[in-house]
Amino acid sequence: MYIIETNQITKNYGKFVAVDHVDMHIKEGSIYGFVGENGSGKTTIMRLLTGLAELTSGSYTMFGVSNKSSDIYKVRNQTAAIVETASLVPTMTARDNILYAEAYIGVKLTEEQRNNLLALVHLENTGKKKVKNFSLGMRQRLAIALCLINEPKLLLLDEPMNGLDPEGIADLRETLVKLNQEKGITILISSHILSELEKIATDYGFILHGKMLEEISSQELVDKCHKSITLKVDNKDEAIKVLESLKLKNFKEYPNNEFRIYDEITINEIVKALDKAKVAITSLNSNDNNVEDYYLNLIKGGY
């Protein structure tokens, strides 16, 4: 089941098309890494999904409820989000910000729950310190605490790692994984730090110039990015015999006489063996990508 499913959503600002007919599918229980360069439309999509901005065209469902239904407000109450920046009252303390959020969310926490929430984001000792005197990282952590007040089923986080130090990023990563695995919270997270997303995301959406380039699961991405040799030959059956004679076990066949070999072997060995068996090689590539390389290759294609 998809927690969020968009259908050709579009957002125009005058003549500028910020989001262009985007279809997006976020599975229940997933951590969806939303990847795109600045101005690609990630934040706009988050604002559309949270009701902050109005769609120009298209539609979406959230927990199976259409955005056009009046029930959308009820299901939004099961979501929490940080869009662009942490939205806090600077003249209040961390605890007062939680009390304030409790009021507009419509929940009442116990003092113990408030303490636990603050402890979760390491702000339990901030006392009477006003939020205006917090560091950027502290504000970001408090914003995350506010998101967890109503134990949401869906969390939308727009660049939540911005301003965090490496320790803070590691903490946040751990917290998000814990929330996802222990409480089953579905998370939509955008970030420029792809190496961090790579550690937690179960699915990815790559966006460029307001258009969704690709949605892919992390398993598919690993397969695509795994260190491998991609080979195209003229004779598939002969090639299989050659690869087996080389005692290769981890290779996959693809259409158009293509193979992807994941075993440890040099290109030179493969070429020699195929040549000996008189199998012509029509194309040969070595792949050693990570998410970042994959994304960069993808957007080059997208341009």
Added chain:
Amino acid sequence: MNRIIKAFLFKLKKDLTFRITLIVGLSVAVLMTLINFLIDFSSRDETGIKFAMCNGQNLLLSSLSPIQNFGLAIPINLIAFTVAEFTQGVIRNKIIAGNSKRKVYIGLFLSGLIFTFVIMIAYVLLCFALGSIIGGFDPNGSANTGNIIGDLIGTKITPEFLIRKLIVTVFIYFSITSFTIMIATLFRNVGPSITITLIVLLILNIAGMIILSNGYNAETNSLEGFSKIFAYINPLSTISFSSITSKTVGENTIRVYELSNSLFISNILNNLGFGALWLFAGMEIFNRSDIK
């Protein structure tokens, strides 16, 4: 809806702008009383002419004006409070939490009304209390609005006039609050919002003073021609203009402030109408706009 109002009330309780406005308001009340007291004090001479400005009734009346002294500070600070919702980004948290934009706007409006009336009531009550303590409620049986008494009889404020003025002021503040919140929501910026609000209030007041004074026929004690229509339309008519009638009390002829039935009712109705109009317009503007 309840949770939105509860949230706004919580913020209001903790809000610095609200506290500062309240403190400034109470300070201005003390200052106004002091100034009036000094004027009274310095006018005491042997000619028998003296002022009677520092009294409960006079200070109550002067504190009611939304476009004089502290009255103007209320919309200014209300704009600061409203714009902060946008600049701090906290208004979007309320929408993300599943509250419709219309509900959020109504919550903002109601908290604005509470902001306005709590401060206004505190200011008015303190002016009235200090004035009454120092100069009594109605000195010499002739409550004054700063007019010379003694040999000359001042302009009397009747209880009826005072009550009408109080009621009308509540409705004027209602429409000013509604207008102020709409403008602050539209611009989401303190500078232009304050400028536009003040310009509109001052223009309406000055236009009222000029048009209504020119169209007032003292002999018939009535407004004539265009000024009559303008008085019914202008939400600040009762602030800009008061008619004065003459009455004979014993051997003296005294002047009495009067707020006619037609002006009293029309001013209540047009402020209710304008207030509702700005509320509706602001709500629709907010509902159709994107929140950053």
